[in-house]
Amino acid sequence: MNSEQKLKDIWFAGGCFWGLEKYFSLVPGVINTAAGYANGNTEQTTYEEVCRGDAAFAETVQVTYDSFITGLENLVFLFYKAVDPTTVNRQGNDRGIQYRTGIYYTSEEDAEAIRRVTEEVRKKYASPLAVEIKPLKNFIPAEEYHQKYLDKNPSGYCHIGKEQFEAAKRGNIDPADYERPPDSVLKDVLSPVQYQVALENGTERPFGNEYWDEHRKGIYVDITTGEPLFSSRDKFDSGCGWPSFSKPVDPAVTVEKEDASHGMDRTEVRSRSGNIHLGHVFDDGPRDRGGLRYCINSASLRFIPEEKMEEEGYGAYLPFV
Numbered sequence: 001m002n003s004e005q006k007l008k009d010i011w012f013a014g015g016c017f018w019g020l021e022k023y024f025s026l027v028p029g030v031i032n033t034a035a036g037y038a039n040g041n042t043e044q045t046t047y048e049e050v051c052r053g054d055a056a057f058a059e060t061v062q063v064t065y066d067s068f069i070t071g072l073e074n075l076v077f078l079f080y081k082a083v084d085p086t087t088v089n090r091q092g093n094d095r096g097i098q099y100r101t102g103i104y105y106t107s108e109e110d111a112e113a114i115r116r117v118t119e120e121v122r123k124k125y126a127s128p129l130a131v132e133i134k135p136l137k138n139f140i141p142a143e144e145y146h147q148k149y150l151d152k153n154p155s156g157y158c159h160i161g162k163e164q165f166e167a168a169k170r171g172n173i174d175p176a177d178y179e180r181p182p183d184s185v186l187k188d189v190l191s192p193v194q195y196q197v198a199l200e201n202g203t204e205r206p207f208g209n210e211y212w213d214e215h216r217k218g219i220y221v222d223i224t225t226g227e228p229l230f231s232s233r234d235k236f237d238s239g240c241g242w243p244s245f246s247k248p249v250d251p252a253v254t255v256e257k258e259d260a261s262h263g264m265d266r267t268e269v270r271s272r273s274g275n276i277h278l279g280h281v282f283d284d285g286p287r288d289r290g291g292l293r294y295c296i297n298s299a300s301l302r303f304i305p306e307e308k309m310e311e312e313g314y315g316a317y318l319p320f321v
Contacts, residue, residue, distance in 0.1 A: 004291045007031060008067045010075060011038050011104035011136055013058035014083040015091025018149040019158035021061045023082050025148075026168040028251040029070025034062045035142040035149070038104055045140055053097045060104065062139060068290030069251050072110055073319045074172045076103065076117040082164050086127040092159025104136040111135075116319035171252030178227035178273040186224055197299035198223055198276040201261075201268075206241025209298035213237075217306040217321045219249065219314055223299070224274040229253055230296065231320045232306075236286060242279065243296045246289035249320055254294075256281065269294060276300055 014020050017035040025033045037050050040057030050057045063075060083091055089100045103118075105111050114133055122129055141147075150156055167174065180186075187195060196202040206212070211220070220230040220243070230245045238244035248254045252272065259268040259280065269278045278300045285293035304312055306321055 004068060004287065005031075006067045006290065007064055008072070008110075009106070010063050010065070010072060010110065011060050011102075011139060012063060012075075012079050013038060013060040013100060013102040013104070014079065015059070015094045015099050015101075015159045016157065017059040017061050017142065017146065018156060019160035020082065021148065022150040022158070023160050023165060023168050024061055024063045024075070024078070026165060027065075027070065027075065027078060028169075028171055029074070030063055030065045032064040034064075035146045036060055036062060036139050037098075037142060038139045039102070039134065039137045040140075043138070047143055047146065050098050051096070056097055057140070058100050058102055059098050059142075060102070060139065062141075068247060068292075070171075071320070072113045073117050074250055076114055077121075077172045077316070078168060079103065080117075080121045081167060082160055083131075085121065085129045085131045086125055088130045094159060100132065101130060102132040102134065104134055104139075106136050113319065120316055120319060169252075171250040173228055173250050173253055175227065175273040178222065178225035180225050180274045180276075190223065191299075194223055194299045197297045198274075198278075201277040202297075202299075203279075204242075204297050204299045209242065211243045211298040211301060211303055212241050214243070214303060216303075219304050219309060219317055219321060220245075220296075220301045221304060221314075222271045222274040222276065223302050224276055225271070226302070227253060227271060227273045228314065228317055228320075229271060229278070229301065230294070231317075233321050234289070236289070238285070238293055238295070240293075240295055243298055243301070244285070245294040245296065246285055246292060247294070249317070254278065269296070271300070 021033045021035045037057035038060035040055040042055040217232045228249050231249045234246045255270045257268045259266045266280045279296040282293045
């Protein structure tokens with residue numbers, strides 16, 4: 001099921017733009033990518049001039065994304081997975097001011113989101129980060145030769161590894177970190193309602209479930225694996241009696257399937273790693289949030305309030321709530 005689109009742009013610099021352009025083109029929710037030169041000191045430039053460092057441009061990728069599908073926080077986290085944020089004017093074999101790392105924005109709202117994620121990333125490094133976070137001063141599209149370079153030249157040079165490209169396809173959350181226990185174990189640890197809803201495609205009662213009127217900040221995770229699924233920031237009161245969200249915390253963590261049960265034509269939502277029944281998605285959600293309503297059973301979720309996220313291992317997702 002498709003959302004309405006609300007397209008936004010963000011600009012990332014991180015070594016050779018050939019690889020970074022390909023990397024972001026694989027991310028769910030990214031609509032378009034373009035290689036170019038950003039934050040230099042002239043109105044026009046060429047690749048040769050950029051390589052000489054004459055006007056201090058950075059090789060940069062413009063990323064156009066559907067903010068109703070993926071958030072800026074997701075993209076910034078993925079950026080940090082593709083670069084070494086501690087090196088100055090260098091990524092891989094690429095050296096020079098044009099290969100510096102940077103994130104360029106056009107709104108203060110975006111700047112705040114970038115800084116929140118960057119602060120969480122900073123905690124993982126002993127060395128200071130060398131990523132410049134600045135307003136976009138200018139962006140000049142690169143020559144056609146450089147656009148979608150790795151699509152046209154699959155064996156071309158790239159400083160980003162194959163595993164990182166695969167991670168981009170998966171989104172920000174790695175399913176390998178969230179393994180579902182055997183059903184025999186789940187039978188013992190889940191309540192009868194949780195087991196019936198999550199593993200047997202059941203439905204709990206409206207207005208009588210655990211999270212339908214939960215208003216605290218926090219994250220909702222798969223009851224069987226702990227994989228992050230939904231954020232309190234995307235939760236809204238739909239009046240249906242079940243928790244309702246405008247989108248998942250990452251578009252890759254849910255799977256949609258056609259559901260013709262009970263004589264209805266619906267779209268079922270399942271979790272990616274746990275493959276459990278979550279609920280259904282409908283197109284009657286708030287238009288200013290994309291138009292979707294993820295109607296989810298509380299019994300398939302575990303809520304972790306904001307103040308406990310760090311101690312339970314979800315500190316990296318604090319910028320999402």
